[in-house]
Amino acid sequence: MNEVIETILNHRSIRRFEDKPLTDEQIKTIVSCAQAASTSSFIQAYSIIGVKDIVKKQKLAELAGNQEYVAKNGHFFVFCADLYRHTLIGKQEEKDVIPSLESTEKFMVALIDASLAAQNAAIAAESMGLGICYIGGLRNHLEEVKTILKTPERVIPLFGLAVGFPSKVSGKKPRLPFEHIYHEDEYEQSQDIYLEQLQQYDDAISSYYHERTNGKRQDRWTEQMANMLTKQSRMYMKEFVQKNKLNLR
Amino acid sequence: MNEVIETILNHRSIRRFEDKPLTDEQIKTIVSCAQAASTSSFIQAYSIIGVKDIVKKQKLAELAGNQEYVAKNGHFFVFCADLYRHTLIGKQEEKDVIPSLESTEKFMVALIDASLAAQNAAIAAESMGLGICYIGGLRNHLEEVKTILKTPERVIPLFGLAVGFPSKVSGKKPRLPFEHIYHEDEYEQSQDIYLEQLQQYDDAISSYYHERTNGKRQDRWTEQMANMLTKQSRMYMKEFVQKNKLNLR
Numbered sequence: 001m002n003e004v005i006e007t008i009l010n011h012r013s014i015r016r017f018e019d020k021p022l023t024d025e026q027i028k029t030i031v032s033c034a035q036a037a038s039t040s041s042f043i044q045a046y047s048i049i050g051v052k053d054i055v056k057k058q059k060l061a062e063l064a065g066n067q068e069y070v071a072k073n074g075h076f077f078v079f080c081a082d083l084y085r086h087t088l089i090g091k092q093e094e095k096d097v098i099p100s101l102e103s104t105e106k107f108m109v110a111l112i113d114a115s116l117a118a119q120n121a122a123i124a125a126e127s128m129g130l131g132i133c134y135i136g137g138l139r140n141h142l143e144e145v146k147t148i149l150k151t152p153e154r155v156i157p158l159f160g161l162a163v164g165f166p167s168k169v170s171g172k173k174p175r176l177p178f179e180h181i182y183h184e185d186e187y188e189q190s191q192d193i194y195l196e197q198l199q200q201y202d203d204a205i206s207s208y209y210h211e212r213t214n215g216k217r218q219d220r221w222t223e224q225m226a227n228m229l230t231k232q233s234r235m236y237m238k239e240f241v242q243k244n245k246l247n248l249r
Numbered sequence: 250m251n252e253v254i255e256t257i258l259n260h261r262s263i264r265r266f267e268d269k270p271l272t273d274e275q276i277k278t279i280v281s282c283a284q285a286a287s288t289s290s291f292i293q294a295y296s297i298i299g300v301k302d303i304v305k306k307q308k309l310a311e312l313a314g315n316q317e318y319v320a321k322n323g324h325f326f327v328f329c330a331d332l333y334r335h336t337l338i339g340k341q342e343e344k345d346v347i348p349s350l351e352s353t354e355k356f357m358v359a360l361i362d363a364s365l366a367a368q369n370a371a372i373a374a375e376s377m378g379l380g381i382c383y384i385g386g387l388r389n390h391l392e393e394v395k396t397i398l399k400t401p402e403r404v405i406p407l408f409g410l411a412v413g414f415p416s417k418v419s420g421k422k423p424r425l426p427f428e429h430i431y432h433e434d435e436y437e438q439s440q441d442i443y444l445e446q447l448q449q450y451d452d453a454i455s456s457y458y459h460e461r462t463n464g465k466r467q468d469r470w471t472e473q474m475a476n477m478l479t480k481q482s483r484m485y486m487k488e489f490v491q492k493n494k495l496n497l498r
Contacts, residue, residue: 003252004376008282008369031431033257035424037368038383041477042470044425049432056434080436085429086474088444093475100478104487104496105388108360112407115364116371119286120257123372127253134287139354150437158361175284176293180334182280183298185305187329188399195337221291225335226342228290229349238353238498247353247496249487 007127012172014131015069017164021052022075026128030077030163033124034117045106046114047082048121049149049157050075056148060160063144064137074130074164078138078145079118081110083154083246099249101154107247114158125163135160139234154245171212174204198222256376261421263380264318266413270301271324275377279326279412282373283366294355295363296331297370298398298406299324305397309409312393313386323379323413327387327394328367330359332403332495348498350403356496363407374412384409388483403494420461423453447471 001009022030031048039045051057054071060078061070070076083101090097100106122132136159138145145157175181180197183189202220209217241247250258271279280297288294300306303320309327310319319325332350339346349355371381385408387394394406424430429446432438451469458466490496 002376004256005278005282005373007253008373009285011285011287013287028427029254031427033254035427035430036258036260038260038262038371038381040383040385042422043474043477044430047430047432047436049434049436051434053434085443085447086478088440089447089471089474090478092444092447093471095475095479097475097478099481099484103481103484104490105483106478108388108407108486109385111357111360112364115361116368119365119368120372122287122365123369124254124257127251132287134289136289136358139357148435150435152436155436158357173291178277178280178284181284181293181296183296185298185300185302186397186399187296187298187401187404191337194334195341198334198338198341222338222342225292225338226344226346228292229335229339229346229355230344232348232352234354235348235352235498237357238496241353247487249484 007123011126012170013133014164014166014169015133016166016168017069017073017131017162018167019072020074020165022163027075030121030124034121037116037120039113039116040109043109043113045081045083045086045110046117047080047155049078049080051078059148060138060145063141064135064160065140067135067137069133069162070135070160073162077121077161077163078149078157079114079159079161080151081107081114081156081158081246083110084152087154102245102248104247104249107241110246111158118159118161121161130163131166133162135162139237142240156241156244156246174208176201256372260375261419262382263415263418264382265415265417266318266322266380266411267416268321269323269414271412276324279370279373283370286365286369288362288365289358292335292358292362294330294332294335294359295366296329296404298327298329300327308397309387309394312390313384313409314389316384316386318382318411319384319409322411326370326410326412327398327406328363328408328410329400330356330363330405330407330495332359333401336403351494351497353496353498356490359495360407367408367410370410379412380415382411384411388486391489405490405493405495423457425450
């Protein structure tokens with residue numbers, strides 16, 4: 001196993017960091033790695049906002065559901081889907097790019113681009129001995145997040161990435177069985193086998209919690225998912241995204 | 250610079266591969282690395298389809314705009330946003346998860362999850378000396394792609410990842426200037442500076458093409474983008490995604 005694969009497989013989310021900021025060089029390396037990722041038709045439809053201002057960080061931490069590590073970390077990045085610069089380019093080149101920019105297709109492209117870049121950033125940070133945690137909680141209140149970060153139209157903050165020197169290392173949760181995630185040649189299959197795999201996975205997750213909590217917890221994954229999905233969270237998103245002139249047509 | 254950062258910064262898309270399949274072990278390592286990525290609230294909302302069947306690969310290559318390397322490679326992965334298993338889970342646990350699954354928020358979650366996983370797969374493959382190329386061209390004709398891969402409702406094939414032993418290595422295109430992608434504390438800025446950065450970048454891209462083609466090409470990036478975005482491509486996407494019961498509310 002090489003160093004890269006080792007780094008990738010060793011990933012766990014870190015939620016407690018030392019009070020020690022990243023150096024400018026570390027930030028620059030992480031962003032350069034993000035930028036090295038593939039991008040659809042070279043469109044580069046994302047931006048990264050690094051938040052250092054502690055007042056802004058504290059507000060973001062509150063908005064993300066009082067997640068302390070959004071404020072307390074070595075550096076906080078916000079990854080944004082960004083088609084704003086392409087709006088300017090259209091004006092400058094006197095071409096009508098608006099229908100494209102407002103399409104669901106380009107919304108997807110921007111999300112994919114930003115996510116590929118973010119994962120490069122995450123792996124790069126981990127390879128430097130830093131810990132990371134993705135912060136989807138920013139999507140709880142995007143209107144407020146946009147105000148804090150002053151992002152223009154056609155820019156959607158997607159998630160944060162808290163990075164820092166780990167002060168508490170957490171465990172690695174087992175993932176869905178390989179056969180459940182990976183299909184060969186086609187997806188279609190017996191629903192019975194599919195449900196059986198979920199059952200197997202539920203057992204694995206139950207024992208994982210059982211061991212870690214001395215028997216106090218033993219939730220099943222399907223139960224967690226069903227409960228989480230029963231709560232209708234962030235249902236404002238469609239309207240919000242469309243108000244920002246993306247995913248419209 | 251460590252081995253991981255070196256691998257990440259050395260990325261370039263490979264479009265010509267040796268006629269040599271990946272081993273099962275290589276495939277398993279790549280998929281395990283994909284699965285090690287972070288996932289929003291542990292939802293794991295993606296699937297990966299590995300295509301070995303040469304007839305299917307050839308059809309996919311045609312659909313992607315006659316991209317030969319979709320058929321000729323060491324292995325072809327298709328990354329899908331997948332909320333199908335969560336539909337089954339809802340039924341099994343007798344919970345109403347449908348409004349959640351149909352939300353724009355969960356559509357975004359599935360896209361982000363699949364992309365984070367894919368980038369781990371890409372980096373893992375590159376660390377093993379393999380080359381990769383993302384294939385967004387699959388989105389040209391998703392109805393046909395779904396038929397070939399037999400994916401159920403609430404599964405959207407997002408892109409392919411062609412992986413293999415490189416037989417021709419291409420150059421690395423310069424990315425947008427660091428200051429253009431990375432903002433500190435807030436996005437807002439002088440539009441003049443923003444346009445100046447684009448001008449700088451246009452110059453860099455022009456010289457890149459000029460050098461590589463002995464002066465035959467010297468397109469600017471903003472020109473490429475304006476031309477690409479003037480063509481309205483994949484405008485069926487919104488309807489298609491909604492027909493597949495995602496991004497509906």
